[in-house]
Every structure is written in structure tokens, then in C-alpha cells.
Amino acid sequence: MNIICFAKQVPDPEVPQSSFKVDETANKVLPVQGVAPVINGFDENAIEAALRLKGEHDDTTITVISLGSDHVLDVMKKPLSMGADDLILLQDPAFEDGDAYSIAYALSLAVQKVGEFDLIICGRQASDTDRGQVGTAVAELLGLPCITIGKSVTVEDGKVIVERALQDGTETAEAPLPALVTVSNELGEPRYPTLRGIMQAGRKSPTVWSAGDIEADPAKLGASGRVVDMVRLFIPVVDKECEFIEGENGADAGRKLALKLREVKLI
Amino acid sequence: MANSGTLIIAELNDGKLAGVSREAVAVGVGLSNELGSEISAAVIGTDTQAAASELVAAGAGKVYTIENADLASYQPDAYVQVILALVKKVQPKLILTGQTDVGRDLAPKVAFKLGASLTLDAVDISVEDGKLRATKPVYGGSAQATFESAADLHMAAIRIKAFEPLAADPGRSGSIESFDVSLDPAATKVKVTDVKKQESEGVRLEDAAVVVSGGRGLGGPEPFEQLEDLAKILGGAVGASRAVCDAGWVPASLQIGLTGKTVTPDLYITIGISGASQHMAGCTGAKNIVSINKDKDCNMFKESRFGVTGAWEEVFPAFLEMCRELRGS
Numbered sequence: 276m277n278i279i280c281f282a283k284q285v286p287d288p289e290v291p292q293s294s295f296k297v298d299e300t301a302n303k304v305l306p307v308q309g310v311a312p313v314i315n316g317f318d319e320n321a322i323e324a325a326l327r328l329k330g331e332h333d334d335t336t337i338t339v340i341s342l343g344s345d346h347v348l349d350v351m352k353k354p355l356s357m358g359a360d361d362l363i364l365l366q367d368p369a370f371e372d373g374d375a376y377s378i379a380y381a382l383s384l385a386v387q388k389v390g391e392f393d394l395i396i397c398g399r400q401a402s403d404t405d406r407g408q409v410g411t412a413v414a415e416l417l418g419l420p421c422i423t424i425g426k427s428v429t430v431e432d433g434k435v436i437v438e439r440a441l442q443d444g445t446e447t448a449e450a451p452l453p454a455l456v457t458v459s460n461e462l463g464e465p466r467y468p469t470l471r472g473i474m475q476a477g478r479k480s481p482t483v484w485s486a487g488d489i490e491a492d493p494a495k496l497g498a499s500g501r502v503v504d505m506v507r508l509f510i511p512v513v514d515k516e517c518e519f520i521e522g523e524n525g526a527d528a529g530r531k532l533a534l535k536l537r538e539v540k541l542i
Numbered sequence: 543m544a545n546s547g548t549l550i551i552a553e554l555n556d557g558k559l560a561g562v563s564r565e566a567v568a569v570g571v572g573l574s575n576e577l578g579s580e581i582s583a584a585v586i587g588t589d590t591q592a593a594a595s596e597l598v599a600a601g602a603g604k605v606y607t608i609e610n611a612d613l614a615s616y617q618p619d620a621y622v623q624v625i626l627a628l629v630k631k632v633q634p635k636l637i638l639t640g641q642t643d644v645g646r647d648l649a650p651k652v653a654f655k656l657g658a659s660l661t662l663d664a665v666d667i668s669v670e671d672g673k674l675r676a677t678k679p680v681y682g683g684s685a686q687a688t689f690e691s692a693a694d695l696h697m698a699a700i701r702i703k704a705f706e707p708l709a710a711d712p713g714r715s716g717s718i719e720s721f722d723v724s725l726d727p728a729a730t731k732v733k734v735t736d737v738k739k740q741e742s743e744g745v746r747l748e749d750a751a752v753v754v755s756g757g758r759g760l761g762g763p764e765p766f767e768q769l770e771d772l773a774k775i776l777g778g779a780v781g782a783s784r785a786v787c788d789a790g791w792v793p794a795s796l797q798i799g800l801t802g803k804t805v806t807p808d809l810y811i812t813i814g815i816s817g818a819s820q821h822m823a824g825c826t827g828a829k830n831i832v833s834i835n836k837d838k839d840c841n842m843f844k845e846s847r848f849g850v851t852g853a854w855e856e857v858f859p860a861f862l863e864m865c866r867e868l869r870g871s
Contacts, residue, residue: 292819292841402681403681412650443742447737448735449735460784504691515844515845529834529858530864536832
């Protein structure tokens with residue numbers, strides 16, 4: 276089986292809230308000094324799903340494609356260290372500031388250049404934009420059936436079978452291959468790179484493609500090809516003052532908290 | 543004929559009209575001057591009449607019912623075909639769904655087939671200079687972004703309870719008609735073969751007036767029994783942060799957050815939750831947040847009305863017992 280995964284490099288979402296700052300005139304997040312970017316968590320779940328399939332099916336290769344403008348190689352090699360086979364970086368200023376349409380356009384051209392595939396797996400959304408659209412957009416451009424929010428992905432008899440995470444339960448869906456599946460954290464923790472994986476990844480160089488390499492029409496890429504423009508980025512003001520309830524010890528404070536809530540008629 | 547008005551893709555939950563569908567109708571009505579006053583809605587499934595009447599009472603001028611037993615539960619490609627056919631007929635300027643299990647899957651599928659602009663998890667929608675603006679949380683809820691589009695057609699999936707519904711008016715006039723679509727089996731590639739709904743005992747998390755929520759600070763699954771206890775005493779429901787759901791301490795259906803459930807209780811009690819933006823995105827609508835955490839500088843206290851700094855093992859059992867005493871149970 277040939278599996279393609281998309282992996283986006285994003286700012287580390289685990290930085291403390293107090294470090295998160297926005298330049299509201301430039302509509303840009305101020306990068307936090309000294310904190311390395313990471314691979315989007317849901318895309319790591321996607322690579323994990325692909326690796327599980329590789330474990331179940333002989334002759335399976337996993338090709339990871341990442342679209343971005345400032346890839347950090349140490350970060351982007353992680354999928355290879357986890358066990359993926361090939362890494363393709365789509366790098367070009369023309370790809371920047373896109374929306375789902377223009378990003379999906381570039382990714383779908385890259386997929387077509389990679390060639391034959393059975394399954395595309397990617398995260399349900401990126402932890403910076405939280406857009407949640409690119410996977411479906413790529414499926415539409417490539418004419419693929421699309422199943423989203425998967426927590427388990429299996430393949431049998433030319434079909435992909437996905438258990439989907441619902442808010443209250445599970446839905447099972449299937450589609451004929453080739454297909455595109457997006458996955459969610461309910462799939463389970465992505466495996467850690469092994470020492471062997473890290474060494475093998477160290478010997479590999481990613482393939483780098485520009486807009487020209489994928490024969491993209493510049494008018495459909497990045498900022499040029501987008502249908503929505505981001506006109507404002509801001510941090511909503513929180514104007515709350517916490518009243519701390521104290522006591523002689525923890526238990527005393529706990530009791531006083533309950534009494535306070537009764538006093539203000541919350542319980 | 544230029545596109546005009548708003549089409550709401552309504553949802554049924556256990557046969558009843560979803561609250562978010564009423565909220566979406568109100569959004570369309572609120573944008574009548576800018577987008578057109580034709581507010582129509584679609585209901586797909588079985589026994590759609592009651593929901594259709596509710597949609598009229600909520601402000602929809604025209605409701606299309608698509609009665610089909612095969613579509614009683616969500617079938618992605620089939621629902622897409624239905625909506626595409628209806629859009630061709632109705633020619634709206636804006637299509638709305640809720641940000642629900644169905645909406646977050648269906649909206650992108652419909653939007654990309656139509657070339658429409660799309661914003662998911664929208665918390666604000668407006669029109670400026672003839673362009674649609676939609677605002678959504680980004681960076682895990684640490685910030686919000688407003689997107690503007692001059693596309694011919696717009697779509698948005700609105701966050702549950704981010705918009706107020708209109709007061710239900712049974713006297714409102716509106717028409718209900720059935721809409722027939724012949725589905726092309728060749729175009730239905732994805733098949734949903736099974737749905738297992740998790741039945742929750744007691745109050746639904748999304749509807750609870752009181753939510754007691756636990757996080758990583760609790761250290762493991764056992765303390766959640768005490769949270770259940772408190773929730774029972776206060777007539778509420780138990781929730782959890784994503785970390786404890788991922789760790790398998792509690793079922794995933796308890797997850798509150800950006801990709802989990804959105805809750806809007808009068809009282810949201812948190813124990814051992816740091817208050818990362820991804821979690822706050824799911825409880826920002828809570829009217830009063832009360833927190834117990836050992837870290838006095840944690841973000842949760844910045845969003846709380848009352849707080850106790852301390853080890854939960856010392857604070858919470860005494861808090862629980864006093865609540866039990868005060869409630870006379």
C-alpha cells in the first residue's frame with residue numbers, strides 16, 4: 276500500500292498562555308523566543324495511523340508531505356524517525372498566506388506528482404489555524420471519498436474502514452480506496468521515534484519542491500488563490516478578577532469555598 | 543438571479559430539533575438587510591414535521607423537509623447530494639450549519655463542491671461593505687481571527703450557543719414543503735455502517751446548569767468518583783480536560799474543549815485543570831467559574847470568579863462534604 280500523510284509545522288501549542296502574544300496591527304502572532312516549532316499534533320496522529328497500517332500490511336510505504344515556508348529540518352524529520360519512508364517539503368513564498376482552497380491546490384498537485392497512492396491520512400485540523408478544512412478540500416480536488424475525525428483506520432478488501440469519534444459515541448464509516456481520512460487525538464498517542472528510526476532518518480534528505488516543481492498556477496496559490504482573507508487577529512480581552520478563598524488549611528479553605536458559593540447563591 | 547437569503551441545514555438529535563439550528567435561523571434573520579430576508583431551512587430524516595414547525599416558530603420563512611428513512615442518521619455523500627440540489631433551487635447567499643459532529647464534516651464537503659467561502663466554529667458573523675465576515679477561535683482558542691470573503695456564496699458552521707435564538711413564536715407564518723431528491727448511488731462512496739451512541743445517565747453535559755470538571759492535577763481516574771458525587775449533589779454533570787480523556791481516565795465523551803464539547807453552565811467547577819486555551823474554548827460561556835488548583839499562577843484562575851490554591855486532596859473532599867451539608871443531601 277502507498278500511504279501519503281500531510282504534516283504541518285506549527286508553533287508549539289504548549290507554550291504558557293502568558294507567552295502568547297499577538298501584533299494586532301500586523302495580524303501576526305509574535306514568535307516565542309527559544310521555543311522550537313513542532314509537527315501539528317493531529318498530523319502526528321495521522322502518521323501513527325499510517326504506521327499501524329504499515330505494521331499490518333506488507334509492502335507499505337509512507338510518504339509525508341509538508342507545505343510551509345520555514346521548515347526546521349530537525350522538526351520535520353520526526354515522521355521519518357517514527358518510521359515513515361519519505362519526506363517531501365513544499366517550500367515557496369508563493370505558498371504563503373493561503374486558505375483551504377489555495378493550500379489544498381498545492382497539496383493536491385504534490386500528491387499527483389508523487390504518483391499512485393491508496394490512502395491519504397492527515398490531521399483533522401492544524402493547531403495554529405484550527406481551520407479543519409484542508410483534508411476535505413484535497414479530497415474534493417482529487418475526487419476522493421473523504422472520512423473525517425477518525426480514531427481508528429483499517430484497510431481490508433480495497434476499502435478503508437474508519438471508526439469516527441463523535442461527541443457522544445462512535446460511528447463506523449467505510450469507503451473504497453483510494454480515499455482520504457482525517458484523524459483525531461482519540462486515535463491514541465503517536466509512537467516515539469526509536470533510536471534506529473532517528474539514525475535512519477539522519478541518513479535521509481527530504482525532497483524539496485517549489486511551486487514550479489509541481490507546475491502550479493501562481494494565481495491559485497497562497498494569498499493569490501485564497502477565497503477568504505484574514506482581516507483581524509486579536510486576543511479577546513478577559514476582564515475577570517478571581518477572589519481567592521483562604522483558610523487555616525486546605526480543608527478549611529474548601530469548606531469556606533462552599534459557604535461562599537452558598538452566600539452568592541451559586542449552590 | 544443573484545443569490546439571496548440564508549439556508550440553514552438543520553439537525554435532529556433523537557428526533558428533536560437541535561438548539562443550534564434555531565440559533566442559526568436567528569443569525570440568518572439578523573443578516574436579512576444585508577443578505578436578503580429569505581430564510582429557509584432543510585430538515586433531513588424521518589418524522590421531520592415537528593422540527594419543521596419549530597423552525598418556522600424560530601424564524602424560518604420556508605422549511606424543506608426531506609423525508610427519507612435511509613437518511614435518518616447522517617450519511618455524508620447522500621446529505622451532500624441533498625443539499626446541493628436544494629441550494630440549486632433556493633440559491634442562498636449564505637448557508638449555515640452548526641459546529642456539530644454532522645456540521646464539521648458536512649460543511650466542508652458542501653462548501654468545496656460549491657466554491658463557497660467557509661468558516662468553521664464561527665462565534666461572530668457580520669457583513670461589512672458587502673463582504674461576509676466570520677470570526678473564529680484560532681491558536682487553540684488563545685486568539686480569534688476574523689475572515690472576510692467576497693465570494694458569491696458563503697458557508698459557516700456556528701458554534702453551539704454562540705448566538706441567541708429568537709424567542710419561539712408559534713404565530714409566525716412560514717411554509718413547509720417536502721423536497722424530493724433522487725440520490726445517485728454512484729455518487730455515494732462513503733457509507734456509514736454503524737453508529738454507537740454513548741448514553742449518559744442524568745444531565746447532558748451541554749445542557750447542565752452545573753458542571754464539575756477534572757484535569758490532569760487529579761492524578762488518575764479514581765478521584766472522578768468524588769466529582770460524580772458532587773455533580774449528583776448539585777444536579778449537574780461531570781466533564782474533563784482533553785489530557786485526562788487521552789490518558790483513558792474517563793470516556794472521551796466527557797472532554798470539554800476546542801475539539802470537545804462546549805458547555806455553558808451557570809456554575810463551572812474545575813479541579814486540577816490548568817486552563818490552557820484549548821480547554822477554555824469549551825467553557826468560555828460558563829457564567830461563573832470556580833477553581834481548585836495547586837498553582838496560583840495558572841491560567842484557570844485568570845478566568846475564575848472564585849478560587850482556592852491548594853492540593854485538591856486537601857481542599858476538595860472538605861468542599862464536597864460542605865456542599866452535601868448545604869444541599870441537605
